[in-house]
Amino acid sequence: MKFKTSLRAAAVVALVAPLAACSATGGGDAAGPVPIQWWTWDANQAVSYEKCATAFNEANPDIEVTVSNYGWDDYWTKLTAGFVAGDAPDTFMDHVNNYPEYADQGQLLPLDDYVAKTDFDLGKYSTGVDTWKYTDGKLYGLPKDWATIAFFYNKDMVAAAGLTDADLANMTWNPDDGGTFGEIVAKLSVDANGVHGDQPGFDKDNVVTYGIGPMGTSGNNGQDTWSGFLSTTGWTLGDEPNWPTQFEYSQPVFKKSLDWIRDLSAQGFSPKQGAFTNAVEDQLGSGKVAIVSTPSSNVVALSTLQGVPVGIAPSVVGPDGTRSSLSNANGDSIWAGTKHPDEAWKWLSYLGSTDCQSLAGADGTFFPSIPESMAVTQASMKEKGIDLSVFTELSDNKELFVTPAFQNGAELDATFKPLWESFFNFTVGDEVFDQMTEQSKEILSRNG
Structure with a gap:
């Protein structure tokens, strides 16, 4: 990651x-x-x-x-x-x-x-x-270092849609109906006629503002997008915490969850795969999206957008009632x-x-x-008007999880990249995940 x-x-x-x-x-x-x-x-x-x-x-x-x-x-x-x-x-x-x-x-x-x-x-x-x-x-x-994922959102758009910061801070999700997260991204999506995604007549093919930014290809663990959703279902990337023998893409809950996430773009609530290639601060700053899911490393760039008040919300609360956000340490x-x-x-x-x-x-x-240095970062950012408490609370509440260490990461990336793109472009269905699981088994078995 x-x-x-x-x-x-x-x-x-x-x-x-x-x-x-x-x-x-x-x-x-x-x-x-x-x-x-x-x-x-x-x-x-x-x-x-x-x-x-x-x-x-x-x-x-x-x-x-x-x-x-x-x-x-x-x-x-x-x-x-x-x-x-x-x-x-x-x-x-x-x-x-x-x-x-x-x-x-x-x-x-x-x-x-x-x-x-x-x-x-x-x-x-x-x-x-x-x-x-x-x-x-x-x-x-x-x-x-360490980092994790959060939702950064346009506070003006949230307020205009009749939503509050508390609504964003407590979003729920499940792969059946999307929970309040699904309701919120629909409400924040707006077409060229000013119709919102939760209203009759919404034109999914003529969207001015998407409720959520791109949710497609984001690495083999969905690092910037779907990782925090899947982790609340009990699903894990590997069959072992570290050095797995296969990736668990063929699991039914994974397929069901990815189908729901992909469908956001079919409904006009998220951009189609490849539609946006610019940086997340440009997506949020231009008004083309209301929420972006992105790493904490972007907190300064997003919190200092000119003319756009930005709020930060933690990852979703899943069907098991827990919150779980991906973290890693370079x-x-x-x-x-x-x-x-x-x-x-x-x-x-x-x-x-x-x-x-x-x-x-x-x-x-x-x-x-180093915690002592993290305290310096938090204090320094507070002086600049940037509140890091969403991130530190995830850490303090032990709501972070790490991706497993595994062999042959470069080959896995190269092998799976076109398959991820095909799935999110609707070229193939979720049966591709059975193929990817088998391929992962073969690639991970090669030591060195």
Whole structure:
């Protein structure tokens, strides 16, 4: 699960140091500082962590850290190419779906010896440590953040439809009739004649405002869209909490739930697959949608939209009476091929420190995995008029769940992407999920 952040790239990326012309592991000037690179796919976080790099470089004149950012798709292609060519970055932001394959290939440096040698405290993290322990028992990353999903909505549109913030905060859902969530997205959908989706004569083919943003393809666990719906039915992605042998797409409750979610676009309550390709802040800010389901990493961009008062609501309460929101923890890893492992660890351990997470986290571009630093983020955002209590309450109430760690994430993504698109485009029916379950079984069985 990537939990990507939407951004206005031209303004942000210009602030980020470009990739150095020399190799990430090249020695450079023998008399100069040791060059260490750190890559990330998140342009907003790149700006925040640039502050950490500046502080680290000033405190360690014998080391020079360079921060580089690439978009999500290019990021993994460039990283893999670097592994093959032998010039990958010394350190990089890593993802739970990708690191098992890299660990199998011997591309990641185990961190256990460094943790022991430097008495590094793993107990300071609120989440994520176990995520980065592979099947060999070794640690291949340090937790850096956590994130979850929420509904961001246009408060003016909600009020105009006769709804309240409390209605949005307490939405219920079930795969039979959609609960109050289904009623709300219908009421918030408006056609070109001003008719709402819950009124006679609504023109589903001529919609001006959709009640909910795109609910289609969103990764193999529905990270930004349907994950919080399915988790309240008792369904889980894998047949095991970690390292599953198959994905449970063939389960009847999964098929029924996905059919209901897909039908939102058929009714005109959600855009059709591929209709919207712009960022969620543009969707909400333009008035084309009333609610978007998106990661907490977008909280600053969405809470500061010009002329649009934005509210935040937690995930739905499901048929079992519980609320359950997907969370994950990204991490930082060291390339096994780095020529400077000691310096790389020094930087990585600073990335995972309270000092760095508090410094970078004050921007609100991520939620730090260290509680003390998370408190800094929450206080900093409160000063800017942004209330993070929806997210912290989900965490405090233990209403978060994590996706399982599994093998061969890249192959699963590539295999299933066209099938997800075919389903949400109504080209195939829910029988495709039987096929996907069988394919997952075969791909997950290949170790390495």
